[in-house]
Amino acid sequence: MIRTSATRIYTAETIAIGSELLVGGRSDSNSLFIAEALAAIGIEVRFKTIVGDDQSDIAGVLMTACRRAGVVIMTGGLGPTMDDCTREAVASVTGFRLARRQEAFESMRARLAQWGRTPNRGQLRQALIPSRATVLPNPVGSAPGFALTWRNAHVIALPGVPGEMQAMMQESVIPFLADQLDRAKGERSRPITRLIFHTWGLPESDVNTKLQGLIQKRTPVALGLLASPTGVLVSLTTRAHRSTKEAVLLSLAEGVRTRLHEWICAEGQDTLEEVVGRLLRRQKLTVAVAESCTGGLIGYRLTQVPGSSAYVDRGALCYSNQAKTDMLGVPTRLIEQHGAVSREVAEAMAKGMRERACVSVALSVTGIAGPGGATETKPVGLVYIGLAGGGDDVMAKEFRFHGDRSVIRQRAAQAALDMLRRWLIVRGEA
């Protein structure tokens, strides 16, 4: 996406190793961490590859990576178990033979001793390191990593466990690569700068239309869009000089903000729940949530933020009608008259929660996440979100979401948090 000089060290590839990553229903999140850490020192991950625990497949992938990237970071396959074969694959590609390395063995033994254990046969294999490779100590777990140079590419092998990989990236890999960059250029390279805008409430093609013509040809800034159940992410990326950044990037960011003002709910690394948390904190308010179809997701997201106990008081997952009456005082008659999924019940839930919890503001959600539960007049995806801010300040909005059960729940939680965000902004300005 961003073209740089031919210097190979600025292009990286990550290789995640593990058959479970191919078919096991799990996504590889390590490479995203690595991409961010490398971007901060000016190295761009342009390729990510995932391959199973197969020595010859790993070897083939490593050869391809060394052709197209100057920095190759492999994660996984360094463990003690029978299917771990990254060491062997690297040795076969490079011709650097495996041998037990004393420093790797000692640090592993010391680590296991802390846990009151001695190395078993599998763990002993972890001290096998290709000749000419540098051992990378593992400050968290037992498996050491290693770094070597082959055909003008820096090849780095790290464990797949996120905590171990992250610690080793920070303590060993980034300093090592920064040093290599120094040698290559005599100065630090220009870091990649990336501005992110999270939008909610506008379809991707409309976001695109609104941004049409924003970036002139030849401007060294790339625009990216990505749609997901929780909205469309917009990014501006550049590796330009500091002066260009100030002149161009900041003005483009203002352009994005102006054109998408209504829909931007968070920027940068911020999440919507962090934005909401800061607004609550700044206005010294407390919040409670009453959830039906979202099943606890809003509470979970709000409390994912460290320190959220300062403003989150409580939540009610009132799945049954009885729970809505018991926990929030929603009148049985109201539910009978309008149905549990109705504007009236959403308002009563929010109001009931606010009064019972004695909080500043309460959110409520009631809807049909599917696949069952639809009626002739109330389809799957129909959701009412309520908000009570005290006195007459009670409202509820109707939404019709598309998608499966999980997507509808995610969209409903996002819409609820965004409704709270908008309410907090208006209140803060008043």
Added chain:
Amino acid sequence: MIRTSATRIYTAETIAIGSELLVGGRSDSNSLFIAEALAAIGIEVRFKTIVGDDQSDIAGVLMTACRRAGVVIMTGGLGPTMDDCTREAVASVTGFRLARRQEAFESMRARLAQWGRTPNRGQLRQALIPSRATVLPNPVGSAPGFALTWRNAHVIALPGVPGEMQAMMQESVIPFLADQLDRAKGERSRPITRLIFHTWGLPESDVNTKLQGLIQKRTPVALGLLASPTGVLVSLTTRAHRSTKEAVLLSLAEGVRTRLHEWICAEGQDTLEEVVGRLLRRQKLTVAVAESCTGGLIGYRLTQVPGSSAYVDRGALCYSNQAKTDMLGVPTRLIEQHGAVSREVAEAMAKGMRERACVSVALSVTGIAGPGGATETKPVGLVYIGLAGGGDDVMAKEFRFHGDRSVIRQRAAQAALDMLRRWLIVRGEA
């Protein structure tokens, strides 16, 4: 991992396209869906590649994929926006020129008309299809996909939106590939069979030790292990003949069950919340949860299962001490005496929830997820999980989890659901 005959069609590679997938903090989950759908017809995804919205990078990746795989499934980059360039990359690699295809244009126009819209300039580009390619209709969205054969590889391009990709895989791609397999072999190939066991409570190296020697050399079954915050996943994979499967795979599965009996909490595509849901349903029981540090995650997971309203009555997210007293009747004195994070409060929370909700069983969690909140005697990661099943059947267990805030919350939710599962099994056997 599994070696097959040289027939290229049995080896697949997925290519996910989108710069946001490289750096945007989002994982690519499409390829996991594709891997499962292909495995069911005997095609194994051996490589996954992720590449940005860069035409020449995509072209290079496509060439590599066509060298090592007979089936190449590309997702993303078919949208209407400026950064979508999959069409152009495929045309440049294959030499099949892009031209507007009438059937693609008509179906897109019909789809947009349903939504009361006409195609804009960007959307018109979506009807450009490489010559010699077959158009794959999109039954959900506006962007059509396409399939072509180049250098003995089947190249298939699909939109990146999960719902669209999934519908097109099911309706077009799988039937097409199954047909190709028929032609290639005159009979359907042998599907890949994969058995999965989800364990909880045993470290990966101990799982490995317990499974040592289970699989004899030359047995055509591969064993896989993957550790995550919610436990270690064990898999057995084979593409052997039906007779071998019955003889070998089932006996190995029994071996895994015997050796890991105590720790297997779910099998196959089942999740722990589905297992718990079935046990509750079978015993005609209802459940309520009282969550503090998990913030709603247990309720969210329980209600992720369609039809869970039959047994989930309610949940309380009692983050503040006041909420614990209000919502569950935990005596203020008890909290003052033992602290909110204590065995006594966990028991009182479960008991209070069970009585107030009039359910069969209640779960509770109170703990310190960090990073703040630790005291000299109560470290981050200390969690108490309580369960009340009626009368004197009240218990609470202490856990000490490692990891960051998010990992501790995930582990606590997993431990709570597993405690409920064990209780339900004992009760069912009584």
